[in-house]
Amino acid sequence: MNAEQLRLAENKPHPEPWHFWGPYLAERAWGTVREDYSANGDAWNYFPHDHARSRAYRWNEDGIGGISDYKGRLCLAFAFWNERDPFLKERIFGVSGPEGNHGEDVKEL
Known part of the structure; x- marks a missing residue:
């Protein structure tokens, strides 16, 4: 076993899975x-x-400062409203590769 497998095996006897x-x-x-x-x-x-x-994403989800269970079945993240836009900010605004200088640039204030 490698070091990561040993570390995970040590967690098995504990009733609370710390990595959940x-x-x-x-x-x-x-x-x-x-x-x-x-x-x-x-x-x-x-x-x-x-x-x-x-x-609706098929393979993953995203969010600002989010957490999830280790299988991604339940995801929780923050949503913000700046009182100007008609929608909540659920993800950081970024530009795509062709739009930015070096890949993605975050444009939130």
Whole structure:
């Protein structure tokens, strides 16, 4: 067994699985290869950030400062409202690769 397997084996006798909850929720899922269902394989341009709040993701979820169980079945994250926009901020706004200078730039204030 390697060191990681030994560490996980040591947890087995404990009734509370310490690793059940954790920061397993990504800050970004939109525009990634995992969620690309475009005909031409262009994940960056498949759908913009504005469409992200209306999509149900198939392979992962995202959120601001989120946590989830280790299988990603229950995800919890913060949502914010700036009192100007007609929707809650559920994810950090970013630009896609072609829009940014060096990949993604965060544009929230």
